[in-house]
Amino acid sequence: MTDAEAVRRVLGGEVDAFSILVDRYYDRCARFAVRMLGNRDDAEDALQATFLRAYRALGRYQERDKFSAWLYRILVNQCRSLAARRQHRSKVFVREETALLNTPDAESRWPAESEEWVHRVLDELDPLLREAFLLKYLEELSYEEMSALTGVGVSALKMRVKRACDRLRERWESIKDE
């Protein structure tokens, strides 16, 4: 069943058909939200809000647009809002010291238990750089798709992605020296 068919069924009264869309996109959205927000609690909140808003606004969804792109626009906005509201809250990274102790040198891999480490490094990025980096390399969107989704120009997005990569590399270098 296509996304559009599922939407038509929901709007036709088969509300359980929305679970097809949830099943189809939940994991992918969860991955983006966790990487973007840095922890699972916030990511769950973002996902709940995203799918609920999509459900409530389903009558306004236009079939000629990709459902995934429409849903992702809501998700990105939710992540932005959540990040802004909780900006003051300090993130707690479990086993942060362990991760630091296990930081590899430039020639080797990072530690196998690396999720906290990955989140920490991503969290140190400016949110706009992190968002652009994740849309580009996690979601593998084209710059044109990213621009349509974020409302930001292609050249600005390219610059954000480049700066994100530069910052990540610099962060690696600084850790080596710590």
Add this chain to the structure above:
Amino acid sequence: MSDELELTALDPRVRWLIDEVRQPVALSDDSKARLLDAIRAEPRPLREVAPPRGWRWAVQRRTLRLSPLLGTALAAGLVGIGVLAGLLAPSRSGNAPAPESPSLADATRLPLPARTPHSVVVEPGVVKFVFVAPTASRVSLVGDFNSWDAEATPMARTGGTWSVTVPLRAGRHVYSFVVDGTAWLPDPSAPLAGDDGFGHTNSVVLVGGSSS
């Protein structure tokens, strides 16, 4: 493919990070179940009904009046919304540039700076929307007046500027621009209506109901 080249050209440590970031993420076991429960508790969503064909108010003569609040906001930097009357036909053609028209101060009868960016005319019931998007391949206007249908009101390009002129009933109207069919953007020069309920912000235009 250029994106692949970009990826291979990245620093190996950044590439490794990308590989890690792409690993699946599992949320708590019951998170999806709780979401589905919450959705089942919601009222059933309904498809929005298209407006009656023909826009019967299109033939009605109305006067547009901008509120003082909107006028002040315009004076502070509005560049997007103009109000034109008697120009509906040439503007709809999409080829005729916007003619010179009286100033915004004339329209609102408010003391406005001399450098008001765009001029408007008070004439019955027609609003001209203008949006600058030089790199867009298509732009359309969506709002409560066309059931948010991105195909209903395409805008015409003049250089890097897109415009369309539409008849509007008196009252408050919420609208946005759709760029290249996917990006919904508010009018950068108009007051915002706030979050529309699914993470998007729209713009507001106020249309007066009777001649002053």
